Amino acid sequence: MAQLNITLNHEEILQLMSLDRNEAFKNLLKECLNLFMRAESEEQLGARPYERTSGRTDSRNGSYTRELKTRIGTIELTVPRHRNVPFKTLVFDNYVTSEAALVSTMAEMVVNGVSTRKVANVMETLCGTSFSKTSVSDACRELDEKVNEFKERPLEDEYPFVTVDATYFKVRGKRVVPKALFIAYAVNSSGRREIIGFEAYPTENKDNWVDFMQKLKERGLKNVSMFTSDSHEGIKYAFGKVYPLVPWQRCQHHFLKNIVDSVPKNYRKGISSELTNMFNSGTIEEARNKRDEIIRDYQDIAEKAMSCLDEGFEDAMTVMVLPQRLRKKLRTSNHIERLNKELKRRSKVIDIFPNQESLIRLMGAVLVEINEKKKLDRNKIIFSTEMEIMAKLKPVLQEIAKEQQAILVA
Numbered sequence: 279m280a281q282l283n284i285t286l287n288h289e290e291i292l293q294l295m296s297l298d299r300n301e302a303f304k305n306l307l308k309e310c311l312n313l314f315m316r317a318e319s320e321e322q323l324g325a326r327p328y329e330r331t332s333g334r335t336d337s338r339n340g341s342y343t344r345e346l347k348t349r350i351g352t353i354e355l356t357v358p359r360h361r362n363v364p365f366k367t368l369v370f371d372n373y374v375t376s377e378a379a380l381v382s383t384m385a386e387m388v389v390n391g392v393s394t395r396k397v398a399n400v401m402e403t404l405c406g407t408s409f410s411k412t413s414v415s416d417a418c419r420e421l422d423e424k425v426n427e428f429k430e431r432p433l434e435d436e437y438p439f440v441t442v443d444a445t446y447f448k449v450r451g452k453r454v455v456p457k458a459l460f461i462a463y464a465v466n467s468s469g470r471r472e473i474i475g476f477e478a479y480p481t482e483n484k485d486n487w488v489d490f491m492q493k494l495k496e497r498g499l500k501n502v503s504m505f506t507s508d509s510h511e512g513i514k515y516a517f518g519k520v521y522p523l524v525p526w527q528r529c530q531h532h533f534l535k536n537i538v539d540s541v542p543k544n545y546r547k548g549i550s551s552e553l554t555n556m557f558n559s560g561t562i563e564e565a566r567n568k569r570d571e572i573i574r575d576y577q578d579i580a581e582k583a584m585s586c587l588d589e590g591f592e593d594a595m596t597v598m599v600l601p602q603r604l605r606k607k608l609r610t611s612n613h614i615e616r617l618n619k620e621l622k623r624r625s626k627v628i629d630i631f632p633n634q635e636s637l638i639r640l641m642g643a644v645l646v647e648i649n650e651k652k653k654l655d656r657n658k659i660i661f662s663t664e665m666e667i668m669a670k671l672k673p674v675l676q677e678i679a680k681e682q683q684a685i686l687v688a
Contacts, residue, residue, distance in 0.1 A: 439464060442513060
């Protein structure tokens with residue numbers, strides 16, 4: 279880890295102790311952050327300026343200036359440039375996260391019914407600087423604009439894999455009612471997960487799911503290879519209505535739970551292990567053989583569970599068409615379940631939203647923040663070279679979709 283040594287001259291020390299210390303602290307912070315970025319640059323290049331070493335990985339290419347707003351004012355920083363590989367710094371990333379947290383805090387208090395004057399007072403206590411009533415209102419308005427821009431943005435990329443789900447929040451109207459927040463979480467052409475849509479609805483009925491999927495389509499969602507979700511009838515209907523040639527992958531986690539819950543307790547651990555082995559099969563033929571063995575072994579013990587397994591098996595194994603290394607990452611909706619849990623955790627301080635707009639504002643802000651973090655996470659790439667393979671699999675996937683539609687209609 280890089281170490282920073284900062285030397286203050288006599289004049290700078292006197293300035294820090296004077297009435298003009300705010301300006302002095304700004305200059306000191308500017309110097310510290312510039313030093314930090316220079317140290318980051320040296321670490322990434324593997325060499326100090328003008329140093330010739332076998333460990334050097336790139337060379338410098340000048341610098342540019344960028345402003346950073348802080349609690350003690352705006353400072354102008356000098357950001358290094360690298361010739362081949364872009365320079366990466368934590369300085370602005372950490373600021374963005376802090377700013378998002380600050381604005382979210384303001385929004386939480388506003389939707390909780392706290393007056394903007396009180397919000398300003400609380401923020402002054404938290405941040406050591408004053409926020410006017412107008413600035414708090416402006417921050418919330420800016421948040422609404424940012425959330426709406428993210429929510430309605432054109433979907434210009436390709437998203438071969440899309441997972442959808444809904445989670446519920448309490449919203450006050452004439453009385454307190456649950457509202458469903460629909461969410462679409464996709465894998466883009468770069469192999470990274472991306473939140474591509476969210477919307478609040480009164481219920482999870484078929485019409486609302488069709489409306490949600492239609493809005494995604496109107497914003498540009500195309501060339502989808504596979505949808506993943508639980509077995510909610512409204513979701514399945516919407517997939518078939520809006521994207522009839524895209525197959526559905528039933529979440530294997532939910533499917534396993536549906537089966538095991540109908541098995542006598544003494545047998546649940548054993549059958550859970552056997553079902554997991556079935557899901558991990560190398561080929562669909564192997565998986566079908568294991569399914570048949572499980573049904574034979576447990577038919578007399580758990581008839582209802584075996585009926586569930588037999589009826590839902592093919593929909594839960596759509597993923598077997600994909601390259602093996604992709605299957606585990608795309609066969610469940612666990613990633614969107616984790617996202618839902620995070621939304622629930624963030625909303626605990628509010629408990630009941632005063633209206634649907636406040637629900638979209640705050641949960642949308644959280645989704646924007648999470649999506650930005652996903653972009654920076656290099657370790658979360660689902661695939662890198664499979665797009666060509668997916669194009670070749672398109673006819674097979676479309677045939678599966680047609681079979682699913684025929685069963686659904688029947």
